Amino acid sequence: MQRTRNVGYDDDDLYDDDDYYEEEEAEVMSADDKEQMRISTISTREALGSAGSNISDAQIQEALWHYYYDVGKSVSYLKNKFAAPAPKQEAQPKKEKATSRFDQAASAAVEKAPVPAGKHPYEQYSYTQSTYPVASSLLLPPVTMPSSAQDFFADVPWGKVPAHRLGVITIDEPHFRGGLLGGSSKLAALAAKRRKEREEAQAASNANGEMDAAVAMLDKLTVKSQKNGAPAGEADRPSRISKYTARRRSPSPKPEAPVEEAAPEPEAPKPAIEVEYPAQRATASMFASTLCGTSRSAQTINVQQEFPAPYSHYKDYQDIKPFEGPSPDDIHLQRAFLRHTGTTPKKKPAVAANGDKLADSVEKLAVDEPKVKSKNLNVLGELQKSGMKRMANFVVVGHVDHGKSTLMGRLLYDLKVIDQRSIDKLRKEAETIGKSSFALAWVMDETSEERSRGVTVDIATNYFETDKSRFTILDAPGHKDFIPNMISGSSQADFPVLVIDSSTNSFEAGLKGQTKEHILIARSMGMQHIIVAVNKMDTVAWSKARFDEITKKMTAFLTEASFAEKRITFIPLAGLTGENVVTKTSNPAADWYTGETLLEALERIELPQRQFEKPLRLSVADVFRGDLRSPLSISGRIDAGTLQVGDVILALPANETATIKSIEVQDAPVDWAVAGQIPTLHLTDIDPVHLRQGDIVCSPKAPVKLVKAFTSKLLAFEHVLPMPVEVFRSTLNSPGSIRTLSAKLNKFTGEVTKKKPRIVKPGEVARVVVQLERELPIEEGMRVVVRERGRTVGAGLMENVA
Amino acid sequence: MRLLKSQIDQKTGSGFVTLLPEEPEDMWHAYNLIQEHDRIRAKAVRRVSKTSDAGSVSSQRIALDLTIQVTSTDFDIGSGQLHVSGKVASENEHVKLGQHHTLDLELNRKFTLEKADGWDSVALEMLKEASETERHAELWAVVLGEGTANICMITEHQTILRQRIEVGVPRKRKGGIDGHTKGMEKFFSTTLSTLLRQIDLPAATATQGKTLPLLLASPGFVANAFLAYIKTEATRTTNKPLMALIPSIVVAHSSSAHIHSLNEILSSPAITTKLSDTKYARETALMDKFLTLMRLDDGRAWYGPREVERAVDKGAVGRGGGVLMINNSLFRAQNVKQRRKWVVLVDRVRDVEGGEVRVLSSLHESGKRLEGLGGVAAILTYPLEDLDEEGEGDEFGGGDEEQGEMVI
Secondary structure, eight states, X not given: OHHHHHHHHHGGGGGOSTTHXXXXXXXXXXHHHHHHXXXXXXXXXXXXXXXXXXXXXXXXXXXXXXXXXXXXXXXXXXXXXXXXXXXXXXXXXXXXXXXXXXXXXXXXXXXHTTOOTTOOTTHHHHHHHHHXXXXXXXXXXXXXXXXXXXXXXXXXXXXXXXXXXXXXXXXOOOXXXXXXXXXXXXXXXXXXXXXXXXXXXXXXXXXXXXXXXXXXXXXXXXHHHHHHTSXXXXXXXXXXXXXXXXXXXXXXXXXXXXXXXXXXXXXXXXXXXXXXXXXXXXXXXXXXXXXHOTHXXXXXXXXXXXXXXXXXXXXXXXXXXXXXXXXXHHHHHHHHHHHHHOSOOOOXXXXXXXXXXXXXXXXXXXXXXXXXXXXOOXXXXXXXXXXXXXXXXXXXXXXXXXXXXXXXXXXXXXXXXXXXXXXHHHHHHHHHTTOGGGTTGGGTOOSHXXXXXXXXXXXXEEEEEOSSEEEEEEEOOOSGGGHHHHHHHHTTOSXXXXXXEOXXXXXXXXXXXXXXXXXXXXXXXXXXXXXXXXXXXXXXXXXXXXXXXXXXXXXXXXXXXTOOGGGEEEEEOBTTTTBTTTBOOOOGGGTTOOSOOHHHHHHHOOOOOOOOSSOOEEEEEEEEOOOSSOSEEEEEEEEESEEEXXXXXXXXXXXXXXXXXXXXXXXXXXXXXXXXXXXXXXXXSSOGGGOOTTOEEXXXXXXXXXXXXXXXXXXXXXXBOSOEEEEEETTEEEEEEEEEEEEEEOTTTOOEEEESOSOXXXXXXXXXXXXXXXXXXXXXXXXXXXXXXXEEEEXXXXXXXX | OEEEEEEEOTTTOOEEEEEEOOSHHHHHHHHHHOOTTOEEEEEEXXXXXXXXXXXXXXEEEEEEEEEEEEEEEEEETTTTEEEEEEEEOSOXXXXXXXXXXXXXXOTTOOEEEEOTTXXXXXXXHHHHHHTOOSOOOOEEEEEEXXXXXXXXXXXXXXXXXXXXXXXXXXXXXXXXXXXXXXXXXXXXXXXXXXXXXXXXXXXXXXXXXXXXXXXXXXXXXXXXXXXXXXXXXXXXXXXXXXXXXXXXXXXXXXXOSSGGGHHHHHHSHHHHHHSOOOHHHHHHHHHHHHHHHHXXXXXXXXXXXXXXHHHHHTTOSSTTXXXXXXXXXXXXXXXXXXXXXXXXXXXXXIIIIOOEEEEXXXXXXXXXXXXXXXSEEEEOSSOOXXXXXXXXXXXXXXXXXXXXXXXX
């Protein structure tokens, strides 16, 4: 055993990394152990009697340590070792070491789990193996071995050997595993006692035995063990440590500077830190100790109770409490955060040579959440000062599979928002599932569901910037099941880009399907401009006739939906190839088109007036957990008003206030945001349960009223009866019903033409009472969309509370 | 509900019945049967306090048979409990006449009901329906959306919303779809555990073979994703009862995650073929037919009490396709006159005109829809215009209008 460790120390240079020697220091005896050791040492010395006169306390203690304070075993071991050296002695350590591969693995596993923090469990094993590469194939003898050599050779007929030639064969003591065999039981104690008696008798007979070469060798071993292995061998430890201190990383860089300047005081290093590991011996499970035997125990001895900490002998050290304040990392993070949120960062505490000062300044850097302070900016003034680029949000609408996502993917790709590498990656992925044409769409469609089905499910948001403007793309799903998502996307946009598939039949199918519905929804959201992207022109060979036909039909349709003709822009383009998206087409077949590209049209389009002056209204489009810094974030369009960091906002219908910790617009941190933008707000002081999609965030001074029912002027797209409906207001989607049809109105003058109509037909305008399932924040002038059974039945304007 | 004893005079309709409710649905029937002023006799526990001669008061709980005259009924849909309050109508040694008492009708405890104004045709019809012994179709339905789920139990006469689940699911975000995936996972696991708690699957060892079919409906792919989740979860946890349930799961499409889209789900042909001809499906189909006629707007479909009454007066709800749809909430009217009016109307259509009468359960979605239309609607045999007095001036909207004021 000791040999193993000695060799290990020789190898120490290989492992003398900063952390490795700590492991030995970590194995400190607990107070219990010490006490037990003291008692056991006394009793062992008594048991040894005269035979133990040449045995040192250290040796006894080591033996006790090995045998878990089993006095009986220790005595026999000591007697065998010191009083009766035998030729077999050499074999002993080897046998103990001879663990099978399995055992090694098992004990390694045991060690791995329960080591106290700060230890490297593999170290001892690593040199065990390197020292005895052959031993690993040897097997440990079975535990049922006879307990002494006499028993073992009882039936061997060599009894007539002269006494001086008689060798004593010492067999490795089967180490009774305390736990499993009940080492403390009466039976075991009895057995140990009997064994002790026998061995005492034997020892007496051998007491004056010859001291031959083997003994000399043994002595050499013991000297070494005394020096290195014994628990009490602390004498040389500090010097070892001091050898390493120079290399050791300091726990905190802060005290370093002053400390190094201070005159080195050649005071002897004294233990500054005492570590206790009370659970040190209690770690191995019963199963583990069965597997590994007691041989394990010998390896974990290196016990040191105390060790000096570096710098501890410098006088400043006592005053510095390096762990009192936040760690340098924390400080750095906090500083970064403060800088990020824009609040004045707290002054970086000057590293004072005086420890007290440092401690004070550290205390000042309280760890608790910094209170977000409003800068009380005049946001509108800031807005004018900033000379911000035009900010536009547009929603891409159209029938399913008309190429909305692909067109946007192409736009982003051509504008270098998406790099070539990502596109190549997507293309490769798309090809592997045989949908290579979807690669561009996958820029927008990120979820696995969307990719595997090739359909956009939810709004995808993306940003790009040109010289004049900053755009937010809201890519809406075209499938009819996801109209609710499309409505929530449209409510955040300034104008729609309608994508139409120009190929035969597709256009016509779309007109019956979601092309129509999307137009109606976009219009009922109050959008006045529209760009119609006539897509997939490459499939109809850039036929002018086809383009004109579509233009004509769509113009008729759009004007019917009350888009002014002059505010409709038609662009022939091809999303997959990118013609007329950012760059003009070079296709000779498209010579006839001289108008603008999609990008030019986007830059030109007139934006609706922003309502900066009105009180804050923000429709929550998403509630999510950002990162650790912002456990709760919301995003949504500011319909009216402004907000800035530190503002207190009111979330409705929960009626809970929150504080804005930070704001991001287009993924960039800002101090304020204004109407028309779609910011992400990181909030504090609110529980996530109070916020959900569709809520309204407003200023507590001008809250929106919660209503259960309201009258609305409704433009019917389908037949309207009193019936259960879904009510959409911006991002909100709530079940409700049309309770009564109050009156049918004249479309132009708004006069009542018929009271209490029985039914409202498509195209008619009526005043209806809408009943909501629960109270929701809706105020006058808000636009609602009413759907029933997956069809949009009408668009309404909230008039007053019913 | 078991009809234990019935003594009803055919002519006058006076008499009483003794009923034994056996399943929760029977409470719903009882609720529909019991009207104000009816007399009901059932076992009750009442605390009776006695004042001795010396003036000390001792109170005692006594189980006794009580007859009360109903003043109001209170039905808890969720738990299927019916509380009938009224005044004691027959005196006994513990209770004085006219004292108030609320009877809690319980399952497997018989009660006797005597109608104040005799058993009318509607009441008899209800009684017949209530005492039908054959077991009716029942199913569980889960209407799902991303982050919301409604777990309902659909029986012959009721749709009971057992649980509504809302889990915040973050939406997809650029670069980070993790939140969405995790949110959906959490949503599914919550929904499944809630569903299992509601359904109360028989233990693996139980021999009870009947598992109710489970209908999953959602817009988009959520229902399918949920079914896939159930399957993997059943395999992962080797939950035998859940495995056994899987074959009886039907996935359907709905346009929204709200409970009223059950209407649409149950009227879709894919589902009606799978579910046997339930009352629910019939009612839904009928409502759909009515709404189609409404849309045609040819004057053959009318709704609202006044209009329908007029149509019946004109004999338009008669033989050859006339259908009167009436919500059973109208028969529960607290006002006896009101109720009698409706009973008369029903009798007239059925017996005099020869039309068809359908009483829709107000607890089904189709019934709720009818309730929105005033509780009564009719499909006429011939078109009738202007049942609602005011002249209908068809205004004509055409041409371009200016942006702004009127446009919605």
